[in-house]
Structures are given as structure tokens and as C-alpha cells.
Amino acid sequence: MQYRTHISARDLTVRYGDVTAIKNVSIDIPDKAITAIIGPSGCGKSTLLRSFNRLLETVDGISVTGQVLVDGENIYDPGADVTAIRRKMGLLSQKPAPLPMSIYDNVAYGPRIHGQRGRAELDRIVEHYLKTASLWDEVKDRLREPASRLSIGQQQRLCLARGLAVEPAIVLADEPTSALDPRSSQHVEDRFQFLKDRYTIIVVTHILRQARRLADYVMFMYLGELVEHGPSREVFENPREELTREYIKGVIS
Amino acid sequence: MNARRIEETVARILMYAATFSVLCCLVLIVGTVLVRGLPALTLDMITHTPEGGYYIGRGGGVLNAILGSLFLTAGATVIAIVISLPVALYINVYARRGSRLASLARLALDVLWGVPSIVYGAFGFLLMMAFGMRASMLGGMITVAVLVFPVMARGMDEVIRMVPHELMEASYALGATRFETAFKVVVRQALPGILSAVLIAFGRGIGDAASVLFTAGFTDSLPFSLLEPAATLPLAIFFQLGSPLPEVQARAYASALILTGLILVISLAVRFLTRRYSRQTIS
Numbered sequence: 001m002q003y004r005t006h007i008s009a010r011d012l013t014v015r016y017g018d019v020t021a022i023k024n025v026s027i028d029i030p031d032k033a034i035t036a037i038i039g040p041s042g043c044g045k046s047t048l049l050r051s052f053n054r055l056l057e058t059v060d061g062i063s064v065t066g067q068v069l070v071d072g073e074n075i076y077d078p079g080a081d082v083t084a085i086r087r088k089m090g091l092l093s094q095k096p097a098p099l100p101m102s103i104y105d106n107v108a109y110g111p112r113i114h115g116q117r118g119r120a121e122l123d124r125i126v127e128h129y130l131k132t133a134s135l136w137d138e139v140k141d142r143l144r145e146p147a148s149r150l151s152i153g154q155q156q157r158l159c160l161a162r163g164l165a166v167e168p169a170i171v172l173a174d175e176p177t178s179a180l181d182p183r184s185s186q187h188v189e190d191r192f193q194f195l196k197d198r199y200t201i202i203v204v205t206h207i208l209r210q211a212r213r214l215a216d217y218v219m220f221m222y223l224g225e226l227v228e229h230g231p232s233r234e235v236f237e238n239p240r241e242e243l244t245r246e247y248i249k250g251v252i253s
Numbered sequence: 254m255n256a257r258r259i260e261e262t263v264a265r266i267l268m269y270a271a272t273f274s275v276l277c278c279l280v281l282i283v284g285t286v287l288v289r290g291l292p293a294l295t296l297d298m299i300t301h302t303p304e305g306g307y308y309i310g311r312g313g314g315v316l317n318a319i320l321g322s323l324f325l326t327a328g329a330t331v332i333a334i335v336i337s338l339p340v341a342l343y344i345n346v347y348a349r350r351g352s353r354l355a356s357l358a359r360l361a362l363d364v365l366w367g368v369p370s371i372v373y374g375a376f377g378f379l380l381m382m383a384f385g386m387r388a389s390m391l392g393g394m395i396t397v398a399v400l401v402f403p404v405m406a407r408g409m410d411e412v413i414r415m416v417p418h419e420l421m422e423a424s425y426a427l428g429a430t431r432f433e434t435a436f437k438v439v440v441r442q443a444l445p446g447i448l449s450a451v452l453i454a455f456g457r458g459i460g461d462a463a464s465v466l467f468t469a470g471f472t473d474s475l476p477f478s479l480l481e482p483a484a485t486l487p488l489a490i491f492f493q494l495g496s497p498l499p500e501v502q503a504r505a506y507a508s509a510l511i512l513t514g515l516i517l518v519i520s521l522a523v524r525f526l527t528r529r530y531s532r533q534t535i536s
Contacts, residue, residue: 060349084428093419099441
């Protein structure tokens with residue numbers, strides 16, 4: 001199978017103080033498909049995900065070596081424009097993090113900071129992305145209410161709408177369903193399936209069944225190293241590495 | 254076993270007594286101010302400036318000091334906000350964790366907090382002399398601003414520190430700069446706490462006599478110029494209380510009552526505002 005790539009890592013190494021969280025990872029992430037990063041907790045999945053939009057550096061004591069190429073540009077280049085890079089990617093975190101403002105303002109936050117002021121245009125954007133996140137019908141009559149009043153599953157979909165509203169090409173999701181009940185998780189997974197024709201989606205998950213259901217491409221990480229990666233079916237049905245086989249069978253976790 | 258029970262009982266009694274004495278203090282202070290001040294509190298007190306011979310018992314009121322205190326402290330509070338908010342945001346949003354400058358700033362604020370207000374008064378006075386300024390409302394404002402800004406900045410720092418990192422991360426992830434994140438997300442989330450820090454600082458400022466004694470001076474006329482001296486309530490209380498005449502002393506208590514009432518009204522107003530603005534806060 002041939003993939004075009006949107007994000008690539010080249011010899012990426014991340015250290016937190018003395019601890020090496022990511023060791024020499026090189027990968028080409030396929031475009032317009034869902035890639036799942038799997039592996040036991042503490043293996044560096046989230047760190048890898050966060051290195052893609054330079055969110056790591058908001059934590060202290062981090063050092064990153066190697067390159068991450070997004071659309072051919074090394075985002076760790078000293079001259080790189082961090083806000084422009086982050087804008088290319090929507091982020092869904094483990095626990096939904098609605099901003100302290102109304103439902104409407106949450107979705108409009110991104111477009112506004114990037115210069116969109118027109119009332120009608122903002123209305124259109126908010127409606128469009130709330131629909132894309134399949135939240136519109138539930139909130140259309142209470143857009144002015146605080147986002148904190150939504151249920152946690154709704155909050156996660158709001159965060160999805162908010163992330164999409166800056167028109168990224170990539171969606172990064174860090175265990176996006178781990179705080180949600182099964183029904184809400186289902187909702188989020190459905191949205192990913194719906195979006196994958198248009199976006200490059202990278203999902204960190206520790207739920208193997210979720211990776212199997214969702215992913216077109218799988219990366220298996222163990223102790224900071226990328227052990228194996230390939231099309232989902234190959235990795236799950238015919239892993240090349242013993243470690244992958246054991247993890248999938250549930251021997252190691 | 255018995256010794257432990259006695260220990261428990263003694264501890265309970267002591268703590269009860271301590272807690273009770275706090276309430277007693279409040280009741281006694283408010284009671285004294287009410288009992289002594291209420292009879293002297295006339296409409297003239299709050300609508301007139303002192304007339305000739307006011308301080309020996311003739312007619313008039315302390316409107317000069319009421320307005321002076323309100324204007325001076327309001328101005329000082331605004332100046333203090335302009336200094337405190339950037340400091341608190343710098344320490345928590347811009348500086349790296351464990352930053353030397355941030356911890357030095359916190360230390361400096363704590364030390365400044367403990368400096369007695371008469372020292373600020375003396376410092377402000379020296380500074381004004383150096384600039385050739387005389388006692389004025391502006392001088393008082395700046396001095397009181399310096400007096401209250403450590404209180405305000407540290408209060409803001411404490412609440413801004415509580416803002417979850419995930420909120421800032423969510424904002425950065427959308428391509429927001431630190432500045433946008435600080436003012437549109439962090440300040441909004443911490444707004445109730447920021448307002449109470451402002452209120453505490455205002456309360457400390459409006460009640461302080463020593464810092465305005467040399468810097469703002471005192472006058473019987475209404476404070477309508479920044480460059481003229483301005484009267485303040487704490488000094489009005491001080492001067493009237495120093496009088497041997499009982500009716501003038503009674504007016505000191507009435508002035509204290511007015512000051513207490515002002516602080517009460519402002520606290521309630523801020524509490525009301527806080528409730529309105531905390532609607533959006535993420536818990």
C-alpha cells in the first residue's frame with residue numbers, strides 16, 4: 001500500500017530531564033487516514049503525539065532532538081512559527097477541556113484569534129463545525145450557555161468542533177474516549193470515521209479493540225521505542241515482532 | 254486513656270475559646286462604632302464639608318474625606334491592577350516553572366507585603382520631595398498603590414496558579430499565543446479570585462492612615478484636583494478622635510461607621526459581580 005505523508009518524524013528523541021521518553025523514532029504518518037498509536041501506559045504514546053504540535057514545550061525540562069516534518073517543514077526549526085503549526089492540528093485531550101466561556105465562544109475562539117471578526121461568518125462557522133461534531137442538535141437552543149454545563153461526552157464533541165473550527169488538516173487525539181461512557185465514546189469514534197476522508201487523524205489509545213475498529217494504520221510503541229508500524233490489518237493479524245504479538249495477545253501490558 | 258481524654262477536652266475548650274474570641278472582637282468593634290457613632294451620624298456628616306470651627310464642634314461633615322478616600326483609593330486600586338495583573342500573569346503563564354525570576358518576584362512581593370504602611374508613607378514623601386511635589390491626591394494615590402499592590406499581586410498569583418494546565422494547553426493547541434491565552438482564558442477562569450484580590454487590596458488601601466498622612470495631606474475642601482491635597486477618612490477619624498471635645502470624638506466614631514459602611518457596600522457589590530462573572534468558570 002502506498003501512502004502520502006503529512007507528518008513525518010526523523011530520529012525524534014525526547015527527554016524529560018534524565019528520562020528518555022522517546023528514542024529515535026522515525027515514521028511517516030499516512031495522509032487522510034486514521035493512525036493509532038498503541039502501547040502500554042508510559043511507553044511514550046502521548047509524548048510522541050504532543051511532539052507533533054510542539055505542545056511539549058509548555059511543560060518544563062523537555063529537550064527534543066531530531067525533526068518533525070509537517071508539510072515538509074521542520075517544526076523544530078528555530079524560525080518555525082509555533083502558532084501557525086499548532087493551527088494546522090486540532091487536539092482532543094484525554095479529559096475534555098472546554099474553555100471558560102459559552103458554547104458558541106468556545107467554537108469561535110480559534111477563528112477569532114486568527115482574525116475572523118464577521119458576525120455572520122462566525123455564526124456560520126460555529127453551526128457548521130457543531131454539526132460536523134454532531135453536537136448542533138443538542139445545543140442549538142443554548143449556544144450562550146457556559147460550556148461547563150454540557151455533559152462530559154458533549155464537552156468532548158465540543159472540543160472536537162472547536163479544534164476543527166481553525167481548519168486544521170490534522171486531528172491529534174490523546175485517548176479521547178478514556179473519560180467517556182460507552183455511548184459517548186461511540187459518538188466520538190463515529191465522528192472519526194466520518195472525518196477521516198478529509199483529515200489526517202492520529203489517535204493515541206490503550207484500548208486495542210478501539211485501535212482495531214478505527215485505525216487504518218498502527219504504530220506500536222514500547223518503552224519509548226517504535227517497535228512496529230504498518231497497516232492495521234498486518235500489525236494485528238500478522239505482527240512481525242514478538243513484542244507486538246505479546247502485547248496484542250495481552251501478555252504484556 | 255484518661256490523660257488523653259483530658260487533653261482532648263482541654264484542646265477543645267481552648268479552640269472553642271479562640272474561635273469565640275474572634276467573633277467577640279468583631280461584635281465589640283462593630284458594636285462600639287455603632288453605639289458611639291450612630292447618634293452623631295447626621296445627614297450633614299455625609300453631605301457637607303467641614304465648616305469653620307468644625308473641629309471644635311461647629312457644623313459640617315466629612316464629605317471631603319468620604320470623596321477623598323473613594324477617589325484616592327479607586328485611583329490607587331487601578332494603578333495597582335495595572336502592575337499586579339502583569340506580574341501575576343508573568344509568574345504563572347510566561348515564566349518557566351522553577352524560574353529564578355518568578356520565585357524572586359514572589360519573595361519580593363511577600364517582603365513588600367510585610368513592610369509597615371508608615372514606611373511606604375515616608376518613602377513616598379521622600380520621593381515626592383525629590384520631585385519637588387507637595388502633598389497631593391496623586392502622591393497619595395501612588396503611595397497607596399505601592400502599599401496595596403503586593404497584596405493584590407500575591408492574591409492574583411494564588412488564584413491564577415490554580416488554573417488547570419489543560420485549559421492553557423487547549424488554548425495553545427488552537428494556535429493562541431501566550432498573550433491571548435493569558436487574557437482570554439486564564440484571566441477569565443480566575444476572574445472571581447482576581448476580583449476578590451482587588452477587593453482585599455481596596456479594603457487595605459481605604460483603611461490606611463499612615464501612608465497618606467504625608468503624601469496626600471489633608472484639606473477641608475472637596476478633592477477635585479489630583480495635584481491638590483485630599484482628605485481621607487482614616488485621617489479624619491484620627492484628627493477628630495484627638496480632640497478633647499466629646500461631640501467631636503463622637504463624630505470620629507460616626508466617620509468610622511461611614512468607612513466601615515463603605516467597605517461593606519463595596520464588598521457586597523464585588524461579591525455580586527463575582528457571582529455574575531463566575532458563570533463561565535470551569536470547575
